[in-house]
Amino acid sequence: MQEYTDNELIELFSNADKKHYAFNLLVRKHQEKIYYFVRRMVVDHNDADDVVQNVFIKVWNNLDSFRADSKLFTWLYRIAVNESLSFLKSRQLRSYLSLSSPEAILVKSIHNDTHFDGNEIQRRLREAIIRLPKKQQVVFNMRYYDDLSYSEMSEILGTSIGALKASYHIAVKKIEDFVTSY
Amino acid sequence: MKLKEGISNSSEISDKLPQALEDLKQNPCRLQVPEGYFDTLSPRIVDKLAKSDSSFRHSLGMVIRKPSVWSPVLATVLLALTFIFIIPRKTSTVASGYDTLTELNNGFDASFAEEVMLAESNTLESEIENSPAFTSNPVQFAGVNHLTDDEIASYLKDQEIETELLLTDN
Numbered sequence: 460m461q462e463y464t465d466n467e468l469i470e471l472f473s474n475a476d477k478k479h480y481a482f483n484l485l486v487r488k489h490q491e492k493i494y495y496f497v498r499r500m501v502v503d504h505n506d507a508d509d510v511v512q513n514v515f516i517k518v519w520n521n522l523d524s525f526r527a528d529s530k531l532f533t534w535l536y537r538i539a540v541n542e543s544l545s546f547l548k549s550r551q552l553r554s555y556l557s558l559s560s561p562e563a564i565l566v567k568s569i570h571n572d573t574h575f576d577g578n579e580i581q582r583r584l585r586e587a588i589i590r591l592p593k594k595q596q597v598v599f600n601m602r603y604y605d606d607l608s609y610s611e612m613s614e615i616l617g618t619s620i621g622a623l624k625a626s627y628h629i630a631v632k633k634i635e636d637f638v639t640s641y
Numbered sequence: 642m643k644l645k646e647g648i649s650n651s652s653e654i655s656d657k658l659p660q661a662l663e664d665l666k667q668n669p670c671r672l673q674v675p676e677g678y679f680d681t682l683s684p685r686i687v688d689k690l691a692k693s694d695s696s697f698r699h700s701l702g703m704v705i706r707k708p709s710v711w712s713p714v715l716a717t718v719l720l721a722l723t724f725i726f727i728i729p730r731k732t733s734t735v736a737s738g739y740d741t742l743t744e745l746n747n748g749f750d751a752s753f754a755e756e757v758m759l760a761e762s763n764t765l766e767s768e769i770e771n772s773p774a775f776t777s778n779p780v781q782f783a784g785v786n787h788l789t790d791d792e793i794a795s796y797l798k799d800q801e802i803e804t805e806l807l808l809t810d811n
């Protein structure tokens with residue numbers, strides 16, 4: 460299959476006859492990175508699947524108005540962050556009704572996650588990350604797992620590089636503390 | 642990495658954590674997905690888009706078919722048409738009344754009134770000039786019109802009016 464650049468895909472998408480074709484290629488190109496980012500945030504595979512589908516539906520609806528002055532992947536990531544945080548927020552509302560804390564629900568999801576084949580230590584590590592405040596969690600996942608630069612993260616999150624560095628440093632410290640005090 | 646160092650220095654169990662963390666990073670497939678998940682994701686999204694589009698049309702169609710929905714809409718449309726087409730006609734009646742009133746008001750305008758009065762006086766003048774009394778011969782007074790110069794002079798003398806100047810030309 461021919462490998463298109465993001466700009467070529469956008470151009471292809473603007474052609475009404477090739478819209479579906481371009482969209483398929485775009486999803487295939489970015490789906491894994493977006494999925495794993497979302498999965499780390501929302502833990503459960505089925506929830507991640509819902510969120511990822513919403514992300515790409517938003518892409519479909521808004522790609523025509525996407526301005527090429529920023530990278531497509533940055534834009535995709537921003538949508539994924541927003542959708543993940545919206546999902547967690549809605550779950551937080553549901554948790555008020557079920558009288559459980561949102562973290563407790565997520566931790567329970569980690570322990571019941573049938574789509575995870577890591578060992579106990581890795582499970583514990585996921586728990587430490589999931590207990591971070593959401594913004595720190597986003598920063599940690601982007602920096603550590605996805606190897607994004609601080610400038611890319613700054614563009615995605617609209618936060619200064621200094622604040623992101625501080626946020627990452629605090630997140631690392633909290634994970635250390637959680638793991639060592641287990 | 643500081644995290645790895647921090648974790649490795651903490652305890653015996655956490656010695657394994659840096660490795661675990663690295664393993665999670667290098668093998669995202671630890672977070673498993675159902676078989677063929679990524680192959681079917683794109684078609685499922687397109688399918689969902691088509692369904693949401695058709696379900697929107699379907700629900701719109703269902704809503705339109707319900708009399709409880711379209712009858713108020715129809716009533717509103719009729720009411721709107723009434724306001725659009727009937728009220729402007731009333732407005733035009735008012736406008737014509739306004740025009741008459743404007744015309745009357747113009748009568749009180751000084752220049753306009755002068756023109757009217759001038760026109761009226763010209764009409765009267767022409768009427769007088771064309772009247773039979775104005776166009777007929779001078780009135781004849783029997784026996785009075787044929788006075789002699791002497792008779793006139795004696796009359797004037799009786800009235801003590803100087804006659805020399807009057808009668809010199811004659």
